[in-house]
Amino acid sequence: MKKRTTIADVARAAGVSMMTVSRAVNQKPGLNQELRQKILALAEEMDYRPSQIARGLATSRTTTVGLVVPDITNPFFAEIARGVEDVAFESGYTVFLINTAEDREREQAALNSLWEHEIDGAILCSLRLPQKQLSTAVKRFPAAVLFNRELSLPGSNIVSMSVNDKQGAYEAVGYFVRQGRAYIAFLAGPKNSISSQRRLEGYRQGLMDAGIEYNPSLTEYCLPDTENGYFAAQVLLSRRPDIDALFAFNDLVAVGALRACWDAGQSVPKDIAIIGSDDIPLASIIRPQLTTLHVNLKQIGRTAMRTLLEIIAGNTSHTTLQIEPELCLRETT
Amino acid sequence: MKKRTTIADVARAAGVSMMTVSRAVNQKPGLNQELRQKILALAEEMDYRPSQIARGLATSRTTTVGLVVPDITNPFFAEIARGVEDVAFESGYTVFLINTAEDREREQAALNSLWEHEIDGAILCSLRLPQKQLSTAVKRFPAAVLFNRELSLPGSNIVSMSVNDKQGAYEAVGYFVRQGRAYIAFLAGPKNSISSQRRLEGYRQGLMDAGIEYNPSLTEYCLPDTENGYFAAQVLLSRRPDIDALFAFNDLVAVGALRACWDAGQSVPKDIAIIGSDDIPLASIIRPQLTTLHVNLKQIGRTAMRTLLEIIAGNTSHTTLQIEPELCLRETT
DNA sequence: TTGTATGCGTTATCAA
DNA sequence: TTGATAACGCATACAA
Numbered sequence A, B: 001m002k003k004r005t006t007i008a009d010v011a012r013a014a015g016v017s018m019m020t021v022s023r024a025v026n027q028k029p030g031l032n033q034e035l036r037q038k039i040l041a042l043a044e045e046m047d048y049r050p051s052q053i054a055r056g057l058a059t060s061r062t063t064t065v066g067l068v069v070p071d072i073t074n075p076f077f078a079e080i081a082r083g084v085e086d087v088a089f090e091s092g093y094t095v096f097l098i099n100t101a102e103d104r105e106r107e108q109a110a111l112n113s114l115w116e117h118e119i120d121g122a123i124l125c126s127l128r129l130p131q132k133q134l135s136t137a138v139k140r141f142p143a144a145v146l147f148n149r150e151l152s153l154p155g156s157n158i159v160s161m162s163v164n165d166k167q168g169a170y171e172a173v174g175y176f177v178r179q180g181r182a183y184i185a186f187l188a189g190p191k192n193s194i195s196s197q198r199r200l201e202g203y204r205q206g207l208m209d210a211g212i213e214y215n216p217s218l219t220e221y222c223l224p225d226t227e228n229g230y231f232a233a234q235v236l237l238s239r240r241p242d243i244d245a246l247f248a249f250n251d252l253v254a255v256g257a258l259r260a261c262w263d264a265g266q267s268v269p270k271d272i273a274i275i276g277s278d279d280i281p282l283a284s285i286i287r288p289q290l291t292t293l294h295v296n297l298k299q300i301g302r303t304a305m306r307t308l309l310e311i312i313a314g315n316t317s318h319t320t321l322q323i324e325p326e327l328c329l330r331e332t333t
Numbered sequence C: 001t002t003g004t005a006t007g008c009g010t011t012a013t014c015a016a
Numbered sequence D: 001t002t003g004a005t006a007a008c009g010c011a012t013a014c015a016a
Helices: A008-013 A018-025 A033-045 A053-061 A075-090 A104-116 A131-138 A164-178 A194-209 A226-239 A251-263 A281-285 A297-313 B007-014 B018-025 B034-045 B052-059 B074-088 B104-116 B131-139 B163-176 B195-210 B225-238 B251-263 B280-286 B297-313
Strands: A062-071 A094-099 A119-123 A144-147 A158-163 A185-188 A245-248 A273-278 A291-294 A320-323 A326-328 B064-067 B094-099 B121-125 B146-147 B160-165 B184-187 B245-248 B271-276 B293-295 B320-321 B326-328
Touching: A008 A033, A018 A033, A018 B074, A018 B121, A018 B195, A053 B052, A062 A075, A062 A291, A075 A094, A075 A281, A075 A297, A075 B074, A075 B094, A075 B104, A094 A104, A094 B074, A104 A131, A104 B074, A119 A297, A119 B326, A144 A297, A144 B034, A158 A164, A158 A297, A164 A185, A164 A194, A164 A245, A164 A273, A164 A291, A164 A326, A185 A194, A185 A226, A185 A251, A194 B195, A226 A245, A226 A251, A245 A251, A251 A273, A251 A281, A273 A281, A273 B018, A281 B280, B018 B034, B064 B074, B064 B104, B074 B094, B074 B121, B074 B280, B074 B297, B094 B104, B104 B131, B121 B280, B121 B297, B146 B297, B160 B163, B160 B297, B163 B184, B163 B195, B163 B245, B163 B271, B163 B326, B184 B195, B184 B225, B184 B251, B225 B245, B225 B251, B251 B271, B251 B280, B297 B320
Parallel strands: A062 A094, A062 A119, A119 A144, A144 A158, A158 A320, A185 A245, A245 A273, A273 A291, B064 B094, B064 B121, B121 B146, B146 B160, B160 B320, B184 B245, B245 B271, B271 B293
Antiparallel strands: A094 B094, A291 A326, B293 B326
C-alpha cells in the first residue's frame, strides 16, 4: 500500500499554504483562478484525495450514512437498499449497510456502531427495538429516516416513512369478499413486526366491514421467507381445510403458501385465492403470477435517502410520509 | 442531537488523565484493576463511545471495509453481501456497500470513494475495470479480496477468489451431451464479464471434447436478469429453432429462458433442457425447479470477509482461492 | 487574495 | 502504574 498524499504535500509542491490548497480542492471562493487551476492540476497529478477521516474530525461531517435492514437477501430490502445507495452515491455519500437478522441485540449494536462512526444520518428499516431504546438511539444521529416504524419525538431531525399496511390489508380482504370468499386466512409474518400488526388491523377491519367475525384460527405467524411461509400455510390448511382465500405478509411467504396449497391438492385461484404484499420481482416471475399489493420499492429507497439529505441540509419539509400500496391483480385471484 | 461525550469528559469526571481512560477502554495492560473497573463503569454511565473517526485519524485503522458489487438487487450478490456483513459484524467491522450498475465509471468512483474513507480493506466483486486501473486502485488499499477477477500483483495484500466457471460450464455441457442433446446454446450474460468469458471457454471445451463444432449462432449475450434473459432466449430460439439444450449465465437468465421456451411452445425439459448457474433461492422456488451449478453464496461471502481479516492481520495464508461449483440436478434437465 | 494559528478526539511515545 | 505532549490530516477563524 502506498502512503497517502496529504494536503501538506500538495502545498509544499505548489509553493503555497495548506489553506490555499484546501480552498482550491473544496471549490471555495476567494482565490485567483489560475492559481486554483494550477493547484487542482497538481493535486490530480500527485494523486491527492482528501482524507474523509481527517475532514470528518475537523468538520464533524463524515459524508456517510447508515442503512439498517433486517436482511439484505430479502428482495424487499435489497430493492430499497439499491434506491438508497443510488441517491447516496449521486450525492457523494457512502452508505454503511447492516443486517439485524430480526434480532434486537444486533439492532442495538448496529445503532451503536453507526454512532461510533459518526454517520451524518441513518435510514432504519423495520426496527423491532422497543420505543424507549429506539428513541434514545435515534436522538444521537444528526438525522434519521424511519421506515415502517413510527416515533413521535420533539425535534425535526426525524421523519417516518411508512407503507399504509392497514389500508393495503383492508383492500386485499375487500377484494376477497367481493369475490365471494368467506374463509379468509392471514399469514401474518413475524409476530413482533409493526407491519404485521398494522396488517392484522386492516385484515380485521376488512372482515368486520364485511360482516365476517374475526377468528384467530385463521391467522398464523411465520418468518418472512418462502420456506417458513410454506410451513405456516401447511399448519393453517390442516387446521382449517375450509380456507378459500389467503392474504400473506409478503410475496415470499405468499409463494410458500402457493406451494402448500398445491401440495394439499388445492387449486389456485379456483379453490384458494392468494394475495401477497410488496410486489418484489419474484411476484411476476413465478407462475401463476402473484396478485399482490404493489409499492415501488426502489423509489421508496430513493425517497428515503432524499429525505435524509433534506434533513441533513436543514430543510425538513415533512415529518411523516405515507406510501399507498396498490392492489395489482394477476393470476392468483 | 446530543453532543458526544469525549474521552476528555470521562477523564475529568474520573479525575485521571485521558491516557488512562484510553487504556481502560481499549483493554490495554498496565493499569490497576479497580481503577479500570471504575473508569469503565463511569464511561458506561456517561454514555461514552469512542469516536472511530478520531481513532481512525490517530491509528490509521478505521474498522471499516468496502464491498463493491454490480447490483445488490441481484440475489447472487445479496447472498454474498449477507455473508460478508455477518462476519464483519462479528469482528467489529462496518461495511460500506456500493453498487456499480455494471458501469466502469461508477466502479472507478466507488474505489476512489472507499479510498477517501480510508477503509481497512475491500471486497470487490466482478469488477469490469481494465487491468491497469484496477491494479492501481487496489494497491491503495491495505487489503483486498477480488471475487471473480484475477490480478497478479507483487505484494501479499491481495487475494483472488473465483468460482471455477470454466469447469462448471464444462460439466453442464457434458451433462447435456450425455443426455444426447446436440444443439446446445449458451446465454452468455454481459459481454464484458470475466465470468462470462470463462464460461464460454468451458462451453467450447465441452463441445470440443464431445466432438461438436462450436457455432457462434448458438451464443447470445444479455444483461444478467430475468427480463433480458427472456429476450435473449427469444433471439436465440428464433435464430436456431433446433436448439435442444440451453446453458445460462445465471439462474435469473435461466428463468427468463424458461419462459421464452414455453412461449415458443417448447416443453422443458423434454424439448429443451436448461441448466442455470449459482443456485440462488429462486432456483428451487420456481417450478419446474431449476437444474443449476450450485455454489454456497453466503459461505463465499463469509470466506471472503474472513480472508480479508487475515490479510489485515498480516497472516495471508493463500493468494488465490477457487470455489468448485457442483451440478445440482433438478427438474429442467 | 493568501497565510497562520488552533482544534477536532484519539493514540503513540516518552517521561515520571 | 500513570501522565504530559505530540501527531494524525484537515478546516475554521482570524490576520495580513
